[in-house]
Amino acid sequence: MTLTDEKICTDLALGASQYHGAVSPPIFQTSLFTFKSFESFTESQKQEREKYVYSRGVNPTVHLLEKKLAQLERGEQCKCFGSGMGAISAVFLSLLQSGDHVLFVNNIYGPTSQLLKHLEKFNIEHDVVDHNMKNVESAIKDNTKIIYVESPGTMLMKFVDLKALATLAKSRGIITAIDNTWATPLYQKPIELGIDLSIHSLTKYLGGHSDVVGGAVIGSHELIDTIFEYGHQLNGSVLGPFDAYLILRGLRTLPVRMAQHQANVSKVIEYLKQQEDVTAIHHPYVESGEMQTIVNSQMLGYSGLLSFELRQAHFEGVSKFIDALRLFKIGVSWGGFESLVNSPIKNDNEAQLKEQGIPLGLIRLSIGLEGAEAQIADLDQAFRKIKA
Numbered sequence: 014m015t016l017t018d019e020k021i022c023t024d025l026a027l028g029a030s031q032y033h034g035a036v037s038p039p040i041f042q043t044s045l046f047t048f049k050s051f052e053s054f055t056e057s058q059k060q061e062r063e064k065y066v067y068s069r070g071v072n073p074t075v076h077l078l079e080k081k082l083a084q085l086e087r088g089e090q091c092k093c094f095g096s097g098m099g100a101i102s103a104v105f106l107s108l109l110q111s112g113d114h115v116l117f118v119n120n121i122y123g124p125t126s127q128l129l130k131h132l133e134k135f136n137i138e139h140d141v142v143d144h145n146m147k148n149v150e151s152a153i154k155d156n157t158k159i160i161y162v163e164s165p166g167t168m169l170m171k172f173v174d175l176k177a178l179a180t181l182a183k184s185r186g187i188i189t190a191i192d193n194t195w196a197t198p199l200y201q202k203p204i205e206l207g208i209d210l211s212i213h214s215l216t217k218y219l220g221g222h223s224d225v226v227g228g229a230v231i232g233s234h235e236l237i238d239t240i241f242e243y244g245h246q247l248n249g250s251v252l253g254p255f256d257a258y259l260i261l262r263g264l265r266t267l268p269v270r271m272a273q274h275q276a277n278v279s280k281v282i283e284y285l286k287q288q289e290d291v292t293a294i295h296h297p298y299v300e301s302g303e304m305q306t307i308v309n310s311q312m313l314g315y316s317g318l319l320s321f322e323l324r325q326a327h328f329e330g331v332s333k334f335i336d337a338l339r340l341f342k343i344g345v346s347w348g349g350f351e352s353l354v355n356s357p358i359k360n361d362n363e364a365q366l367k368e369q370g371i372p373l374g375l376i377r378l379s380i381g382l383e384g385a386e387a388q389i390a391d392l393d394q395a396f397r398k399i400k401a
């Protein structure tokens with residue numbers, strides 16, 4: 014029987030029958046596991062990917078989260094990490110070797126790009142292309158090992174035809190990986206579209222309460238076993254049992270939270286469309302024509318991260334607007350219960366942003382759960398204040 018996403022998120026799994034009827038899973042806050050005999054110990058050590066031996070390998074609380082994430086993504090296996098970057102590094106460190114090439118498609122999260130810059134010293138090269146499939150095809154090299162994509166990206170929310178990308182990569186024997194954090198496994202299932210690896214920063218919507226940092230990679234047994242062996246065991250970016258518990262707790266409300274983020278973001282966007290100081294809005298909700306067809310064919314819903322361009326496109330203009338906000342708090346990250354505001358502009362990076370094609374007036378909002386009425390009221394008083 015195929016479980017619904019709601020059932021996977023709320024299923025007790027461990028728990029009830031085994032642990033005194035508890036509806037909440039135990040937190041196995043232990044670094045190691047002991048054995049009745051030396052023989053059973055040595056046998057378990059041979060199978061550290063499945064057996065509980067040491068919590069840098071497999072821990073029951075973390076394992077429960079991994080099973081749920083694999084089910085949600087419709088993948089065979091999942092491995093969790095101490096952060097989203099831990100998961101991303103594990104993919105590259107496990108699957109690449111000197112002489113390989115990585116192709117980035119679309120806008121990529123800054124630290125992921127920095128990681129690939131760092132890997133240049135190990136003779137691993139990379140290129141960046143936009144979402145156009147013809148450009149992707151001509152950027153593939155003989156040594157391209159991984160095509161890595163963000164769709165939507167998290168600055169300009171541009172997206173990529175994932176099915177077309179997966180088909181192209183498969184025809185060339187290239188591994189595909191996506192950072193699926195924006196959409197969550199509820200609203201986009203890349204593995205069903207043919208992508209090999211789906212990666213998450215659990216720090217965002219999956220945790221959902223801005224109180225935990227974590228990451229995950231989901232894919233085939235073969236790829237995840239390799240990633241476990243090198244990128245997890247040896248790199249050691251491990252998710253702790255208590256953090257796994259917090260994310261399991263977050264998962265229980267993921268479907269209702271995402272529905273609310275989606276309802277709020279569409280109302281906020283409708284409001285932003287009416288503002289004369291907003292020159293553009295970036296979010297799949299505003300796409301039309303061919304782009305809308307692609308969005309509809311691969312996305313099951315929208316999350317609450319959007320960006321828009323302020324007419325006053327300079328550091329002073331952006332600062333004035335952001336400082337006028339009250340409900341939206343200034344801070345990094347996104348995907349939590351609280352509304353946040355951020356912008357890539359600083360008082361000394363205008364030239365750099367122009368070079369990267371990032372509009373100077375770009376403001377990013379993470380639409381939280383406070384309710385669209387309160388969010389719009391806050392934006393409205395800020396727009397009025399910058400006019401005054």
Ligand SMILES: Cc1ncc(COP(=O)(O)O)c(C=O)c1O
Nearest residue numbers: 096097098122167194214216227
């Ligand atoms: C799109 C995206 N991917 C990955 C990460 C990294 O996740 P973490 O901060 O959990 O390492 C972030 C963090 O902001 C992100 O925005």
